[in-house]
Amino acid sequence: xxxxxxxxxxxxxxxxxxxxxxxxxxxxxxxxxxxxxxxxxxxxxxxxxxxxxxxxxxxxxxxxxxxxxxxxxxxxxxxxxxxxxxxxxxxxxxxxxxxxxxxxxxxxxxxxxxxxxxxxxxxxxxxxxxxxxxxxxxxxxxxxxxxxxxxxxxxxxxxxxxxxxxxxxxxxxxxxxxxxxxxxxxxxxxxxxxxxxxxxxxxxxxxxxxxxxxxxxxxxxxxxxxxxxxxxxxxxxxxxxxxxxxxxxxxxxxxxxxxxxxxxxxxxxxxxxxxxxxxxxxxxxxxxxxxxxxxxxxxxxxxxxxxxxxxxxxxxxxxxxxxxxxxxxxxxxxxxxxxxxxxxxxxxxxxxxxxxxxxxxxxxxxxxxxxxxxxxxxxxxxxxxxxxxxxxxxxxxxxxxxxxxxxxxxxxxxxxxxxxx
Numbered sequence: 001x002x003x004x005x006x007x008x009x010x011x012x013x014x015x016x017x018x019x020x021x022x023x024x025x026x027x028x029x030x031x032x033x034x035x036x037x038x039x040x041x042x043x044x045x046x047x048x049x050x051x052x053x054x055x056x057x058x059x060x061x062x063x064x065x066x067x068x069x070x071x072x073x074x075x076x077x078x079x080x081x082x083x084x085x086x087x088x089x090x091x092x093x094x095x096x097x098x099x100x101x102x103x104x105x106x107x108x109x110x111x112x113x114x115x116x117x118x119x120x121x122x123x124x125x126x127x128x129x130x131x132x133x134x135x136x137x138x139x140x141x142x143x144x145x146x147x148x149x150x151x152x153x154x155x156x157x158x159x160x161x162x163x164x165x166x167x168x169x170x171x172x173x174x175x176x177x178x179x180x181x182x183x184x185x186x187x188x189x190x191x192x193x194x195x196x197x198x199x200x201x202x203x204x205x206x207x208x209x210x211x212x213x214x215x216x217x218x219x220x221x222x223x224x225x226x227x228x229x230x231x232x233x234x235x236x237x238x239x240x241x242x243x244x245x246x247x248x249x250x251x252x253x254x255x256x257x258x259x260x261x262x263x264x265x266x267x268x269x270x271x272x273x274x275x276x277x278x279x280x281x282x283x284x285x286x287x288x289x290x291x292x293x294x295x296x297x298x299x300x301x302x303x304x305x306x307x308x309x310x311x312x313x314x315x316x317x318x319x320x321x322x323x324x325x326x327x328x329x330x331x332x333x334x335x336x337x338x339x340x341x342x343x344x345x346x347x348x349x350x351x352x353x354x355x356x357x358x359x360x361x362x363x364x365x366x367x368x369x370x371x372x373x374x375x376x377x378x379x380x381x382x383x384x385x386x387x388x389x390x391x392x393x394x395x396x397x398x399x400x401x402x403x404x405x406x407x408x409x410x411x412x413x414x415x416x417x418x419x420x421x
Contacts, residue, residue, distance in 0.1 A: 001028075005102040005141075007083060012153070016083070016102050016141040017071070023133040026123045028104075029074060032111045055243040056259070057121025062129055063260060064179075069137050072115035073161060075144035075154055079108030102141065113142065113154060114161040171205065174224050180258040182228045185271040195275070195282060200289065207311040214295040217282070222311035226318040227274050228254065233325055234270050277321070280332035281308050304347030304356050312363055313346060313355055316372035323376065327383060338379050340415060350374075350414040353399045370395045378415055 005018040020028075061067050085100040112119050118137075126132045144154050177183040190196065201223055202209055202216035209219055218226075231254055240253035248256055261267075282289060285308055288299030300309040307313040321335055342348040346356040346363075354367050354374070373392050376383050384392075389408075396407045 001104045001106070003102045003104070005083075005100060007085075007098050007100060013142055013157075017138070018102060018141065019136040019138050020072075021133060022122050022126050022135045022137065025072070025119060025137060026126055028106070028108075029072075029110050029112060029119050031120075032116070051117070052243070054117045054120035054124065057117055058124035058128070059243055059259075061121060061125040061132060061135075066178075067135075069115075069118055071138040071140050072118060073113040073140050073142065073157070074110050074115075075113050076104070076108050076110050076141050077144040077146060077150075079105050081105075081108060081141075111144075113158050169205075170221055170224065171203070174220060179261040181262055181267055181270055182224060182231055182258055184261075184267055185274050186224050186227050188267075188271045189274055189278065193275075195278060197289065199294065207315070209300070209309075209311065214297075214300070217285070217289065217296070217309060218311055218314060222314060225315055226277075228258075229315070229318045229322050230273055230277055231257070231270060232322050233273060234266070236326065277318075277332050280336055283333065284308070284336045302361055304345060304358075307344050307346060307355075310346060310355070310363065312365060312368070313351075313371055316368050317375055319372045320375040320379065323383060324380060328380075335379065339375075340378065343375075343378055343415065348414075350411075367395075367399070370399075374411075377411070 001020075001024065003016075003018040003020075005016040007014065007016055009015070082103040083100055084103065088099060122137065142154075142157070144150055173180060174183050174186055190201065196217065199215040200217045202213060202219045204210070204219045204221065207219055207222040207225065209216055232251060235253065235257050238253075238257075240248050240257050242248050242256055285299060285306060288296045288306065288309065296305075296309060299306040307317055321332065324330065324335055325332075343350055345351075347358060352358050353364065354370060355364055356362075357364055370392065373384065373388055377389070377392060381389070392411070393407045396402070396411060400407070400410065402410050
């Protein structure tokens with residue numbers, strides 16, 4: 001192989017930047033074997049670090065026309081690699097020798113220091129579709145030697161590249177992902193209309209809203225997670241297959257579905273679904289969102305606030321709503337209106353020690369499932385199974401510390417009678 005390349009240096013490393021075709025990657029790049037350790041045990045540990053994720057990479061290459069990878073870091077040893085510089089005079093008549101041709105004889109041994117899963121994904125993809133043979137991936141070649149110092153240097157690079165690599169954050173997915181329908185619809189709602197107004201969605205790294213914030217309806221992470229729950233209404237009757245071609249059952253298929261961009265009409269339908277949901281939420285809280293000074297006021301303050309202004313309650317509410325909509329043809333606004341007024345405020349007797357600590361004046365985390373089940377119990381308990389009702393009773397006995405009477409009677413006392421759709 002004669003590869004046009006750029007030669008450069010960082011620290012102790014001389015490296016060469018080039019590209020390889022997928023076919024060349026498959027033919028010449030081998031899995032790590034005994035290059036980093038003399039011990040067979042330690043070598044096998046590295047080999048076993050390859051997970052099933054390479055299959056999702058192969059699927060990405062097979063299905064995404066706009067496919068692209070960052071560079072593979074490939075270590076080269078043995079053989080007789082040759083670097084031939086190309087002399088270029090720049091405008092100032094200075095010589096530059098960083099461009100040239102890197103010649104590999106084919107006897108070199110090449111293994112990935114960074115990009116093991118991408119290499120295996122490429123190999124699987126061209127097996128399934130040989131037309132991908134001539135796609136090219138950027139590569140960075142480094143030199144390797146199998147003596148003690150050489151192994152140590154390459155191990156350090158291997159661990160450094162993998163230790164400090166970070167997965168894409170959810171905030172970045174929401175802002176940038178063009179395959180995830182939830183991210184796309186979430187952006188569409190924010191970009192294309194003013195339903196949220198200014199400062200009503202908080203850009204935060206977590207779902208929680210800081211105590212000092214007095215303008216946001218919810219956080220960007222909670223907003224996305226609510227929309228992700230709503231996606232079930234769109235795909236519950238769609239067959240979704242995993243990488244093994246097996247049909248995925250239940251809500252797990254959401255995770256697979258958002259990997260691939262669907263047709264535009266599907267995106268439009270889902271965006272409308274999200275718009276209807278958030279439109280109903282906003283309409284039910286107009287007092288808190290129309291305040292002349294821009295603050296949410298009593299809808300989130302030191303005394304508690306509204307369910308919809310607390311992510312810890314809003315996400316379980318969305319899950320409950322999805323389950324209701326799955327079984328009943330009913331509008332979002334009617335579901336919201338079916339909640340008794342006292343059930344909408346976290347400082348009410350109903351939510352004490354479940355969502356709200358009225359002594360410390362603080363939120364309580366960790367009761368998400370109980371909140372979801374209680375909301376279903378309040379709105380339409382016929383949707384609950386016997387085991388779910390038993391779970392409600394058991395959990396309430398623990399948080400409310402009632403043992404002298406039927407806990408469900410205590411619950412009913414805390415709920416206003418207008419509790420059915």
